[in-house]
Amino acid sequence: MPKKSFRQAINEALRQEMERDPTVIVMGEDVAGGMGAPGEDDAWGGPLGVTKGLMPLFGRERVLDTPISESAFVGAAVGAATTGLRPVAELMFVDFMGVCFDQIFNQAAKFRYMFGGKATTPLVIRTMYGAGFRAASQHSQCLYNLFTHIPGLKVAVPSNAYEAKGLLTQAIRDDDPVIFFEHKAMYDDEAEVPDEPYAIAFGEANVTREGEDVTIIALGRMVNFANAAADRLAAEGISCTVVDPRTTSPLDRDTILETVEETGRAVVVDEAHPRCSMATDIAALIGQEIFDSLEAPVRMVTAPHAPVPFSPALEDMYIPGVDRIVEAVRQVHGHGRR
């Protein structure tokens, strides 16, 4: 099977869905580049080149460069979705969502509920998140937790290129608004990705490692770190299950609870801050539902409750890494054992 980068996988999902369904459109800041100006067309393809090549195939009518106004183009995308189009808007950095949050959580997320199920909002907002890019506090945050909190939104956090193509395809075909999180440090990461279109269902976790001692639940880029930690721990005789929920909303509670019941020990890894996060959410779920199965307290591995530092040395310390996951698993594994 061909190997493709995370960037190529997303581009391919967009292209194939645009070919399949003429109502799918792409819009955002410089998603093609050069609209209304002399010079090279499609010079840009989004800040990291993810949408490059779409405009020559589908034209300016379906690949729209927008003004630098998130509140305007995200609002336009929400409106377009209610008229029957399937817009895929690109919110360059999720850090900028502050200026368009009303359009998302008070409008898009509410239509289906407030109109008695008669309205659909088949909107996708693709957005970059995550630290490690030396881009400082305002371009490095990990904010899927904020969207997960809002009923009416679906939230996908793919962990590799294969997952990215399948989950984005599902996001575009879904009739509800989906916020799609792409980790900016993963665009060049490659995986085997089929050429044909495929969709990965929401709310179905992926178990990437099967073990007996400790369950690690991780999201997005952290899934790769958790897999690496599990492989390292296997060499010292600790076998781990790794669960990638794929979507934080809906959340596959069953797989999380079943796998933790099997091991009796859990570590939750979340690149976000430690308060009111997926880490706390999943830890609480485990504590509430299967307390009697636990052999040890649930441990969370997260970023600190602090903005992402600009200092490269500090930023490296800030991001939850393989070493910290390994250490947390060792602690949980050793708890209550003589």
Place this chain on the structure above:
Amino acid sequence: MSGEIQPIVMPKWGLAMQEGMLAEWLVEEGATIDKGQEIAEIETSKIANVFESPAAGVLRRRVAEEGQTLPVGALLAVLAPATVEEEAIDRFVAAFQERFAEALAAGAAQAAPEPRTVEAGGRRIRYLEVGEGAGPPVVFIHGFGGDLSSWTLNQEALSETRRTIALDLPGHGGSDKSVATGSLAELAEAVADFLEAMEIPRAHLVGHSLGGAVALELALERPGKAAGLTLVAPAGFGEEIASAYLEGFLQEKRVKKLRPVLEMLVHDPATISREMVEEVLRYKRLDGVVEALSRIRESCFAEGRQRIELRSRLGELAVPVQILWGREDRILPVRQAEGLPEDVPVTVFEACGHLAHMEKAAECNTRIAAMLERA
């Protein structure tokens, strides 16, 4: 003295295998092992299996660690008499690793042949072609939900003397996913179109399960196309079929739930590797697959019974046919091979499930090769 030191390397099981994961050592360092003794468990993307030692001697060094994934040909262990000094083994390992790294870097580790596609009867059909030789080529036809990689343990062995081609049926693998009715006639027609597109006038057909029925249907409807038939646990020989398997294969969407379904296919459940289960899940996610498989099931196996009947037509065949079956087949029971005409030889493998061509690959290959001699 290094002549007494023998390397044990990662084996190559089938065409597609590029690397394997050493799941577990079954022998300790210092143990005296026999040729053919089970010394490790190895998992590949296709299959998990025990590795039998290719040589006898004292296992002086386990080089590969459990859980390690290594390319084919990589050093797993070292055999040497007890008299050989540790330093000599160290030097042997170091020299081997250096040579192997150079060979890998030079691309000497041969790349697996890549599947190709051809337009046939208005459809894109994917196939894998290996080998050459006089006589009609061997064409492999997989079963329900399978693909050309089902034959990975057979194609290489037979390709030493013949042109061999494994194809993906419509709705399967890398072929077009659209099927009209999913009937046996449609599938056989697709294979006939494929043979035409490939300019193959006559072929030895080897079919498994549904693919066995497709091969037989083709041979019956297009006399002259088949030079000989090897049918592995073919459909069409009785009403009974494990409907729980078909249902589970189509419905289950998680590794944990799908694994027990796929385990029904084999005698030893450990044969089903995690990657094999994941590959099936990935295949089922492709657009159109579940629809295509559902249609085929409706046409061929509606309401949990086989709706195709070919047993009564065996007498019409003008070419030799042989039947291979696993005693413990839980999908199509082996008794469906009973009571066949006398000129249809049946071989039943003990301790073998529905995937005889994988579970008893060497024996099946011998039988297929014998058929090639006959016709």
